[in-house]
Amino acid sequence: MRRVTFFKLDRPVQFLKGVGPRRAEALSRMGIVTARDLLYHVPRRYDDATTVQPIASLDVGQDATAVGRVRSKGVIPTRRGLRIFQAVLQDASGMITVAWPGQPWLDRKLREGDLLLVQGPVRFFHGKQLQPREFTVLARADDPDPSEEGGAGHVFVSYPASEHVPQWVLRGLFEKNLDVLLREVADEEYLEPADRERLGLPALPDALRELHRPTSLRAARAGRRRLAFDELFFLQLVQARVRFQETRARPGIQHTRTNRWIKPLHDALPFPLTGAQARVLREIYADMTSPHRMNRMLQGDVGSGKTVVALFAMLLAVESGTQAVLMAPTEILAEQHARRLRELVEPLGLEVVLLTGRLGTREREAALGAIASGEASLIVGTHALIQEGVQIPRAGLVVVDEQHRFGVRQRQALSELDSRPDTLIMSATPIPRSLALTLYGELDLSVLDELPPGRTPVRTLLRYPGRRDEVYAFVEEQLAQGRQAYVVYPLVGESEKVDLRSATEEHARLRDEVFPHRRVGLLHGQMRGEEKDAVMRAFLAGEVDVLVATTVIEVGIDVPNATVMVVEHAERFGLSQLHQLRGRVGRGAAESFCILVAEPGEAARERLLLFRDTTDGFEVARHDLRIRGQGDLFGAQQHGRD
Template identity: 40%
Template sequence: MNLNLEISKLKGVGPKTAEALNRCGIYTILDLLLYLPRDYEFINNEFSLEDFIEAEKYSIKCKFISVKSSLRVKNGKNLTTLIFNNGRYEIIGKWFNQPYIKNNFKKDEEVFLLGKVKVVNNRIEMINPIISKNLLQEREIIAKYSLRDAITNKTISKLIHLILDTIKIKENLPINLVKKYNLVSLDDAIRNIHFPESSDALKKSMNRLKFQELFTYSLKLLTIKEHLRNEKQGINFVMTQELSMFKECLPFQLTGAQNRAVREILMDQKRSYPMNRLVQGDVGSGKTIVAFIAAFNVYFNGYQVAFMAPTEILAEQHYQEALKLFEKFNVKVHLLTGSTKTANKNLIKEKLKNGEAAIVIGTHALIEDNVVFSNLGLVITDEQHRFGVNQRGKLINKNQAADVLVMSATPIPRTLALYLYNDLDISIIDELPPGRKKIETEYYNSSNRQQGYYKALEELKKGRQAYIVCPLIEENEKLDLRSIETLYEELKNTYFAGFSVAILHGKMNSKEKEEIMKEFKDGNINVLLATTVIEVGVNVPNASVMIIENAERFGLSQLHQLRGRVGRGQYQSYCILIAKAENNITRKRMEIMTKSNDGFFISEQDMKLRGTGMIFGTKQHGDTGFMIADVLRDGNILRAANIEAGLVYSSSRKEDILIKGEIIKQIEVSEKYICFN
C-alpha cells in the first residue's frame, strides 16, 4: 500500500468521511497512521476495594437493587441515583441529566457498569458509568483520539486496523541502534501505539517513537546547520555609529548578560555566513531589547527586518515598544497581523516589496507567500518553541542570506537546549534587570482558595489589578475543572463585587481580545479572567496579582511563564496557586514554585520530578512540533538520539548514508519527524 495515497482512496472512506478526516489534519494513509492517540483508557475487569486505582476505569458486574432518588441539584442539573450490589459491595451509580436511566433496569437484573470508581464516606460511587448487559471491553487498553465532526474513535480504529492488516512497516533506523537501545521494531511500535497488547508493550512503543522522532529531528537540524555554514553566503554588517547613540539613549542600563548577548550577536552580524542564534532568557530578563538593538543595527546598514511573534497581543505590544524606542531616530515600524485591515495590509506589503518599509512586526501573516521583501537582512522570531523549524524556515526563505535571531523564555535546562536547538548558537540571559522585586508565590489547596482571593482583594483596594487564570472555557465534569464562565459569575458577585471584571480567551476574535487587553492596560478593567492566552509577553505594570486555578493541570514551566505576567512594575507582586493536592507529586511541584523564581532551576527540578517515565497519553501538537516526545520528560532520549544522529550524519558507511538520505527526504515532504516507508 502506498502510504502517500489520499485518505479518500481507502476502502470504507466516503466523501463525507474524507472531508471530516481532512479537518482532523488527515489527508493521506501516512497521516492516519501517525494520528497518535491523545490518551488511553485502562479497563480493569477485576475490581477490589483494597487495591483499586482512582485513575483507572473498571468494568464491574453487579445487580440492580433500587432507585434511590431523582432530583434537581443546585447547578440546575438533574441527578439520578441508583443502588447496585456486586455481592461484596454496595455501588452507588449517579447520572447527571439522564432521568430516563432509572427505567432501564429490572429488579435483580445483572449488568456491567464501566467507569471510574470513588470511595465517598466508605461507599463506592460511580459517576455517569456506561451500562452494558455484556462485558464491555475485550482489551485492557483503549486508544482515545482527538475527534471532530462525525469522526468517532471507532472510525479511526477501524481504518487504522484496515491499513495495518495489509502492510508491514519497514525498519528505517540503523540496526545497530535498534539493538544498542533495545528498541522494538518500527512496525511493532506503530501497531502497539494504536492497539496496545499490554502496558509494557505500550511503554516500549512510545519509547521507540520518541527516539525515532528526536533522532529524525536531530538529523534535520544538522542538515540545516551544515547548509547555513557551507552553502549560504551571508551579509557582512558593520557596527554603525547610530548604534552607540541608540544604546546611550536607552532609559535604562543593560545588564551584564544582555551586553554579552548583544556582543555575540554583533560578532555574528560581521561574519560571512548567516547568523543563526537563539537568545534564551528567563521571564523578564530583557530579551526583547537585545533583539531591538540587533534590528536597529541592521536597519542602519540599509536592510529590512522581520520580527514574528506568536500572538497578535504580543505583536502589538512589541510594535508599541519599538515605536517608542526608535522614535528619536525616525525609524519607521509597521505592524502586520491577521486582523490588519486589508487596505493597510496591502499597502504594507507593497512597501516591503519596494523597500520603503524597513522594520515589520507581525504574526504568522509574515510567512504568507505574498509577503515579499526587497532586501531582508534579519529575521527575528519570538517564543521560538511555538513556531518550530518548518514555520521558521518559511520566514527565512524570504531571503536565504538573512541573519536569524530566535528568542525563547521557556526555561529549558541548558544542557537540553544545546541538543534541542542544535542548529543554533545560543546566548543565555541569566540575569534579571536591577530593581526587579521577587514575586511572592503562595499555594493553597482548593478547599482554602478563598484565602487567595482575599489577598487579591487587598491589592485591588490599593489600586492594583489582578489576573485570574483558568484552564478551561467550559465546564468539564469529567475532570472537575473550574470553568472560566462559571468562575466569572462567581467572582463578580462575591469577592470582586464593585470592581470591573472581564474575560479573555482564545475563542474570542482578535478585535475583542485587543479591546479587552487595551482596557486592562488602561486600568479600566480591575480583574482579568483569562485562559493561557495571556501566557506570553503581556506587560501590564499595574497588575500585581496572578491567581492560577487548577494549577495542578499546568506544567511547571508554564506556571512560571504565567507568573511572569506580574512583577513588571514598581509594586510587590504575588502569584497564588490554587490546586487539588491529591498526591505527593502535586504538592512537591507547588513547593518548587513557592521556593524559586529561577526558570532554569524550575525546569531542571521539573525534569527530575517527572523523570523519563512515560505518560499514558500523547500530544497531537506539542510546543516544539513533536507528536509524542516531550523534551523535558524525555531529556535522556533527546541526548542519546542527538549523539547518534551526529554519528550517522558524519558516517561514511553506505548503510548510514542511505538511511540519512531517505529520512531527510521524507521529512522534507511530510514535515513530520516520525517517518517510514
C-alpha cells in the first residue's frame, strides 16, 4: 500500500475556474467547500442512449425520457385561471410539446436554446404532449454539446443541484476543472495495481472520470463501486484505530472470578440459563478477565434474559472488588431493575443502591455517600448517575440498558470514568448507528437468539383503517378477560400539516364512545414528569384498562397483564420503533398481540409485512439499516440518512 499525502485537493473551491466568491458561497450551502468536495460530488442518476428515446418515436401512454433543445416557449392561461408553462422540444428526429401545469415561473428559468432532459408520461392534448415529472438542464443556450443527440454510448449525468447551483452550472464547472482535479487525485491512489486487479477495482482517477464522464453505465457502476470500497475501507481503518485506542492502547481492568457471588446466584436461580445465555456469558467473561477493556453489545428480544446476563457480569465486577453500574433511561425502568436485582441478590447478602431523580434529599445523600465511598457495589440508576456531583471511584463495569434511548454523549459519560470500566450496552433492537458500528468492528456483539422455555412469541397482525371496529372489538374481548391494552399514536395533538389521528383527540373519543365502561388513560411526552409517572404507575397497578399513548411508552413499563398493542398509522413509524412498541406486550404467560393499523400503500405494506413476519430484533435492525441508513458514525448526530 502506498503512502498518501493530502493537500492539493483541499484548497478552497473558490479558486477553481468558473467559481469565485459568490458561487463558492452557494456551493458551500450544498456542502461543497473544497476542490475535493466538488470532485466527490458525484451524479445522482445516469441516462444513456438506451433509455433516451427519439422524440419522433414517442407514443401516447408511454413513460418517456427524451433530450432536446427548447425551440419556443411561453405561458398559456386557461379558462379556470390555471397558467401552464409550455415549451417545444426538438431533437434530430422531430419536436414535441412539453407542459408544466401550474408552473409559470419556469418561463423565467428556461431559455430558448437550452438543452433539456425530460422524463414523464406522454399524453394527448391537442396533439402529443409530454408532462415531465422531472427535468434537467443539460446545457444552456449557446453552449453546444457535441453529444446532445444522444448517440450510441453517450450517457447523460444528473447531479444533486440547488436553485442557486443548477445542473448547467455544475456541468460547466466539471467541464472546466475535471481534468486538473483528476491529475491531482492520482497522487492519492493508495492501492497497488496488483491489489486493484485482485479486487476488480479501477484506479481512483479512472473511477472518478467514469463517474463524471461515463463512457457507459457499466463503467459508471464500476466507478461507484470503487468509491464505495474506499468509504468502507477507511471506515474500517478509523474504527480499528478507535477500537485499539479504547481497548488496547491503555490497559483496562482485568477482573478475577472467585465464585463468591456468581456460583450461589447460579445455584439459587429458579430457572436454568438458556444455551444462548451461557454462551453469551462465556464471551463476556472472556472479555472481562482479559487485560483489555470490554466494549460489547448484548442484543436480545424482550424476554430473552438480558437482565440476568447483565447481573452475572455485574457480579464478576463485584467479585473483583470494583463497582458495577446499570443505567436505565426511565425512573420506572430503573426501579424495576433494582427490584428484580434485589430479589435475586439480597438473599445472597448483597445490596443494590438505586439513584434516580425521585429520591428525597435524605435518600439521595445516603445513596451518593454509599456510591462515593465504594460501599455500594451494585448500583442502578437513570441519567442521575452522570450528573455533576456523582462520584463512582471504583467503577469496573458499566451496563447501559435500552441504549437507543440515550444520546451518544450520555452513553459515553460513564464509560469515560477514570477507572476505565468495561462497557456492556443492551438493546432489544440495535439502532442503525449501533448496528453499523458493529458491522464495522468497534463493538463486539453477543446475541441472545433463544427464548426461555414457555415464552410465547407476540402475534403481529396488519389491518387497514376500514377494519378498525374489528380491532376495537378484539381489544374489548381481551379487556373482558381482565387484560390491559395499549393504543399508540404518532402525534400528541392534531396537526394542520398532516392528516393523522392524535393521542389527545383519540383519547377523548375512545374514552367516551368506544370504551365508555373502561378506564382509559393518556400518556404523552408533553406531560409533566410527575404526571407521566403517575399514569405509568396507575397502569402498572391495574388501575387503567386502556392506555392511549405516543411512543413515550417504547421503554419504561413492564406490565405482564398487558396483552394487546394497537399501533395507529403504523406506516409512520420506523421498524425499530415498532419492535420496541411490540416489546411492551408478551411479558406475561398469556398470548399477546401487536396490531398494526396502517394506510394501504405498496412501499409501507412491504415494510410492515417484513416486520410482521419476523420477531428477531436483529433482523428488524438489519431492515431498518437498509431503509434508513446508519446515522452519523463518528459524531453526535444519530438519525438515519439517505
